[in-house]
Amino acid sequence: MTTTLSTEQPLIRRRRAIRTSFHALGMFPILVLISLAFQFMSGYTETGSLLDAWTSGRFLTMQNLSIVMQQASINTVLAAGMTFVILTGGIDLSVGSILAASAMVAVMVSLVPGWGMFGIAAGILLGLFLGAVNGGLVAFGKLPPFIVTLGSLTAVRGLARVLGDDKTVFNADLPFAAISGNAFLGISWLTVMAFAVIVISWIILRFTTLGVRIYAVGGNEAAAKLAGIKVWQILMFVYCASGLLAGLGGVMSSTRLLAANGLQLGQSYELDAIAAVILGGTSFVGGVGTIWGTLIGALIIAVLSNGLILTGVSDVWQFIIKGLVIICAVALDRYRLMGSGRT
Amino acid sequence: MPQELEKPLRTKAIPLLRMRGIKKQFGPAFALNGVDLDIYPGEVHALMGENGAGKSTLMKILSGAHSCTAGTIEVNGRPVLISGPTDAKTLGISIIYQELALAPNLTVAQNMVLGQEKARFGFVDRNATTTACRKALDELDVDFSPTDKVASLSLAQRQQVEIARALLSDCRILVMDEPTTSLSSRECERLFAIVRKLRAQGLAIIYISHRMDEVYDLADRVTVLRDGRYVGSVTRADLSEERLVQMMVGRDLSSFYQKDRNTGYAPGATLLSVRNLRDGAKVKDVSFDLRRGEVLGLAGIVGAGRTEFARLVYGASRVTGGTMSLDGESIEIRSPLDALQAGIAYLTEDRKHDGLFLDMSVSANVNIAAIGDDSKAFGFLDSAKEKSRTAGAVREMKIALSGPQINVGALSGGNQQKVLLARLLQTRPKLIILDEPTRGVDIGAKSEIYRIIETLAHNGTGVLVISSDLPELVGITDRVVVMRDGRIEGEVGGSTGTPITSEKIIAIATGTAGRDGHPLREARP
Numbered sequence: 055m056t057t058t059l060s061t062e063q064p065l066i067r068r069r070r071a072i073r074t075s076f077h078a079l080g081m082f083p084i085l086v087l088i089s090l091a092f093q094f095m096s097g098y099t100e101t102g103s104l105l106d107a108w109t110s111g112r113f114l115t116m117q118n119l120s121i122v123m124q125q126a127s128i129n130t131v132l133a134a135g136m137t138f139v140i141l142t143g144g145i146d147l148s149v150g151s152i153l154a155a156s157a158m159v160a161v162m163v164s165l166v167p168g169w170g171m172f173g174i175a176a177g178i179l180l181g182l183f184l185g186a187v188n189g190g191l192v193a194f195g196k197l198p199p200f201i202v203t204l205g206s207l208t209a210v211r212g213l214a215r216v217l218g219d220d221k222t223v224f225n226a227d228l229p230f231a232a233i234s235g236n237a238f239l240g241i242s243w244l245t246v247m248a249f250a251v252i253v254i255s256w257i258i259l260r261f262t263t264l265g266v267r268i269y270a271v272g273g274n275e276a277a278a279k280l281a282g283i284k285v286w287q288i289l290m291f292v293y294c295a296s297g298l299l300a301g302l303g304g305v306m307s308s309t310r311l312l313a314a315n316g317l318q319l320g321q322s323y324e325l326d327a328i329a330a331v332i333l334g335g336t337s338f339v340g341g342v343g344t345i346w347g348t349l350i351g352a353l354i355i356a357v358l359s360n361g362l363i364l365t366g367v368s369d370v371w372q373f374i375i376k377g378l379v380i381i382c383a384v385a386l387d388r389y390r391l392m393g394s395g396r397t
Numbered sequence: 398m399p400q401e402l403e404k405p406l407r408t409k410a411i412p413l414l415r416m417r418g419i420k421k422q423f424g425p426a427f428a429l430n431g432v433d434l435d436i437y438p439g440e441v442h443a444l445m446g447e448n449g450a451g452k453s454t455l456m457k458i459l460s461g462a463h464s465c466t467a468g469t470i471e472v473n474g475r476p477v478l479i480s481g482p483t484d485a486k487t488l489g490i491s492i493i494y495q496e497l498a499l500a501p502n503l504t505v506a507q508n509m510v511l512g513q514e515k516a517r518f519g520f521v522d523r524n525a526t527t528t529a530c531r532k533a534l535d536e537l538d539v540d541f542s543p544t545d546k547v548a549s550l551s552l553a554q555r556q557q558v559e560i561a562r563a564l565l566s567d568c569r570i571l572v573m574d575e576p577t578t579s580l581s582s583r584e585c586e587r588l589f590a591i592v593r594k595l596r597a598q599g600l601a602i603i604y605i606s607h608r609m610d611e612v613y614d615l616a617d618r619v620t621v622l623r624d625g626r627y628v629g630s631v632t633r634a635d636l637s638e639e640r641l642v643q644m645m646v647g648r649d650l651s652s653f654y655q656k657d658r659n660t661g662y663a664p665g666a667t668l669l670s671v672r673n674l675r676d677g678a679k680v681k682d683v684s685f686d687l688r689r690g691e692v693l694g695l696a697g698i699v700g701a702g703r704t705e706f707a708r709l710v711y712g713a714s715r716v717t718g719g720t721m722s723l724d725g726e727s728i729e730i731r732s733p734l735d736a737l738q739a740g741i742a743y744l745t746e747d748r749k750h751d752g753l754f755l756d757m758s759v760s761a762n763v764n765i766a767a768i769g770d771d772s773k774a775f776g777f778l779d780s781a782k783e784k785s786r787t788a789g790a791v792r793e794m795k796i797a798l799s800g801p802q803i804n805v806g807a808l809s810g811g812n813q814q815k816v817l818l819a820r821l822l823q824t825r826p827k828l829i830i831l832d833e834p835t836r837g838v839d840i841g842a843k844s845e846i847y848r849i850i851e852t853l854a855h856n857g858t859g860v861l862v863i864s865s866d867l868p869e870l871v872g873i874t875d876r877v878v879v880m881r882d883g884r885i886e887g888e889v890g891g892s893t894g895t896p897i898t899s900e901k902i903i904a905i906a907t908g909t910a911g912r913d914g915h916p917l918r919e920a921r922p
Contacts, residue, residue, distance in 0.1 A: 262772070263769055280752070
């Protein structure tokens, strides 16, 4: 046994190293490729000449890239929460609705004279509370996450509409509007916040016992229980995190619009968040995935939206193309699982 | 190893199957490196070897699932090319895998003719099908009908369906891959009877097994593989346990079982005391004491409630009555976490289902139960401690791996089991419950696990071993309590004065003996 192992080892290790780096890189090459393609195509639509297409492209400009990052920021924050949930093998369909309800509350509280800044806390806390309700139903009610959050998708949407009497609330003097302003070098505070959320999530997943246990619960819940892990605590944490980050997303979007509308805001945001997570290589059955992958996934979606507009693709086709990308993402997920098939 | 090579005795007969110099390369690594195999009609040929020796790969080549890199296959003296399952079937080769391949939602007959339905003008001829299937099933003397749904059958019955399916397709070479893994001892006897009958009919049976007693019982010849190489073949007359073990492991295991303690049975003070424990279902009334430094066996037939009892002690299921005390203090265990904190660890019987995190690293798997105690402020991992724990475990348990960050799913069964055992030891338990500790584990890892058990007991840990492998219980325990139908039915060894023997355990477990282990009537007439 020892003889074969010693001859096989370097080889297996090298093959594994290649596979790991392929996994780690994940969708990053695709992000780069799409970006380069949009640079070329946007230039071509502008000039109609293949020679000038690259130099006159409007995609790879500092200004456009900072716009892309800002557009990606809210979805990145939602997708970070979604990553936690999907890593445990669950799903949170309610983030779009929670975002709407939180934005409503944030804007409404911001209108209270002297208490305006508390809008931020109010929005985030509402998100946390709604996430805790989801988590409680999943962890203690033992209900399937899909059903629970499908229910709250609808119910919280209703709540968001009730909050503003089904009307749009405005606050032109939003006290925390500066959040959507520039931090430095034309980069928005929204982008900075999204990046901070990713870094904090990474620290939790990579360096804490909580992180290891999240992967463990997603990898094998029965084994996690026998290993002495309080599975309910882990489930509560991930749904609370997802809710809280959806609440933060609500506050962020209120600063961009200086308004909130319970009916339209955040519609189908959950799908973009899920798509970002899956594009990032996180397995739908849980236990496998990284937060950096999620960031790349969110950037790919933002690049697609932005690039398709720059190249003049019509609104209808944008939907079709984005949908196909999500399907391809799931196909990739399957392919990856097959690649890591074990004996 | 050439001194171990032996020419088959029956050289005058043409073998039904002759495999010569079979090599299989996965990338630059050889899974098989020159394997020979001769199979004659009317023989049961056991194929043995540790996990990873190449048995499964060889059978996959035979079934057409893999193609071989080099080597020849002859059937009835004619060279053949097996490039797919259909080829194998045409040549009369059928394989029954460990994981049975039946559609539970279909009937027995539908399963048996799957892919070769008897049809007239495209319509399934149900009568002809049922008749043909009934004939094949009758040969095996089964107690179910071709029109039964497979979902309603037991595992043993499903296996019979697979055998009947092979017979129906005019199979001449039947390969059985560890067929007894999930069968009770009665079902095993039944299976052996069928195998003998098929042998009498002239079928060649390739029988893959880890279990020595089965091989003794059944095999006419044994071929041993090691590290993808052909080690040798032995006929029934030359068969001995020492010889086989030596061939499989490649070294002499003079003391395979570690116990040499029968002379001085002197365990310490009472560690675990269980009184009238029950769960309102499978566990009805269990009382016994386990002492420090004692290896106590828990025997019983499948369904006696042994695993259910273990999970009860570990807090994985709910106690409805009875009491437990550990070290003289009454304890109440409501969750596995309570158990771990009280100093009780449990090795599950099914490491893949509720033991290991296959997609996580060896390091994470070893540390997962202990990281809570190690962690620094704000729950940050103590990676230095984690590394040293893993390195220590790999060294002590002799886990073979290329690095601590490799996924547990990529390891062999024996190494996986060692990783799981290493995790339990990180919590420094006073009492460790091992549920089928050597199931699906190769013989090298097995002796390693026995050594660990012995060391634990020597250091004062109480060890409760649940096992269906009777020679194992006899070989490693100080005392055995036997469960039957949710109750402790008897006890052998220790201070009872009755020596531990397989016969006595079976007699108590099946209810053919009094509490002291004396048979009331013969277990096997």
